[in-house]
Amino acid sequence: MNSVFVSAIRSAALALLLISFFSIRVGFAQEGKSATASVSFFLDFPQSIPDHYEISVASDGQASYDSTGKLIPDSEPGDPFHLEFTISPASTKRIFDLAAKAKYFDGKIDSGKRNLASTGAKVLTYKDATRNSRAEYNYSPVPAVQEITAVFQNMSSTLEFGRRLDYYHHHQKLALEDELKRMEEMAKEKNLEEIQAVAPILQRIVDDKSVLNITRARAQRLLNRPQAGAS
Numbered sequence: 001m002n003s004v005f006v007s008a009i010r011s012a013a014l015a016l017l018l019i020s021f022f023s024i025r026v027g028f029a030q031e032g033k034s035a036t037a038s039v040s041f042f043l044d045f046p047q048s049i050p051d052h053y054e055i056s057v058a059s060d061g062q063a064s065y066d067s068t069g070k071l072i073p074d075s076e077p078g079d080p081f082h083l084e085f086t087i088s089p090a091s092t093k094r095i096f097d098l099a100a101k102a103k104y105f106d107g108k109i110d111s112g113k114r115n116l117a118s119t120g121a122k123v124l125t126y127k128d129a130t131r132n133s134r135a136e137y138n139y140s141p142v143p144a145v146q147e148i149t150a151v152f153q154n155m156s157s158t159l160e161f162g163r164r165l166d167y168y169h170h171h172q173k174l175a176l177e178d179e180l181k182r183m184e185e186m187a188k189e190k191n192l193e194e195i196q197a198v199a200p201i202l203q204r205i206v207d208d209k210s211v212l213n214i215t216r217a218r219a220q221r222l223l224n225r226p227q228a229g230a231s
Contacts, residue, residue: 037128039099041152045120049073050081053156059128061092063197065159071167081163085197087155095151099126101144109145110137122149154193157186162198169204173211180205180218187225195225 037059044052053067065083070076102109104126116139124145125134140146161183168175186192195202205211205219 037096038126039095039148040123040125040127041149042123042125043120043153043156045118048120050156050160055152055155057087057092057095059092059096061086061089063087065156067156067160067163071164083159083162083197085159085194087194087197091151091194095148098144098148098151099124102142102148104131104133105135105145106131106133107135109135109140109142111139111141113139124148151193154191155197158192158194158198161186161192162201165198165201165205169201169208169211173208176205177212177215177218180215180222184218184222187222195222199223 038056040054040056042052042054049070049072050067051069053065055063055065057063063085065081065085067081068077071078099105102124105124106126109124118138121136121138123134123136126132137145140149161179164179165176165183168179183192187195202219202223206216206223208216
């Protein structure tokens with residue numbers, strides 16, 4: 001009788017252990033699924049600077065950027081550029097809300113008009129645990145697609161500014177003034193997103209006493225802008 005009782009207790013304990021194990025695994029799986037949602041934007045536009053880039057943003061705000069092409073108009077094509085960064089919660093929410101409004105890019109989003117000038121071959125993708133959708137377009141009449149395209153293009157502009165500033169800071173400090181002046185103007189016109197992504201190079205310019213004071217002041221003003229882009 002005692003051996004039967006002990007065996008029953010062991011069986012019950014084993015069952016509880018297995019339930020706990022699988023519950024933990026399901027929890028981790030669900031957590032992994034929620035963290036894998038991502039929105040990506042690709043642009044191929046030969047003769048532009050850069051001529052190709054792609055940005056991927058995860059639902060936790062982690063992002064990556066890759067671009068190829070010339071650094072400046074008079075230069076030769078350089079090495080591919082890669083940057084991993086974190087975007088603001090406000091921008092993350094905005095991007096995923098726009099993806100939802102655009103039905104996660106499931107289906108045709110291009111206008112289909114052949115008489116429009118090419119502004120580059122674009123691709124938007126959305127991935128999560130249950131969706132994997134992709135849409136190509138030149139121009140889209142869908143408002144949410146237009147807005148998310150502008151967000152990504154403005155983000156690329158910011159990151160390319162950071163790339164050039166880093167180059168000029170190392171090789172041509174006098175060129176920083178014109179570059180930062182143009183960056184300030186674009187920020188005021190709300191044509192940049194996520195300026196904090198290039199905060200490290202802006203801070204290095206501010207801290208470098210060999211750089212002109214007017215230039216350092218421009219870098220400081222850009223650092224002082226609101227975190228969620230240039231709005």
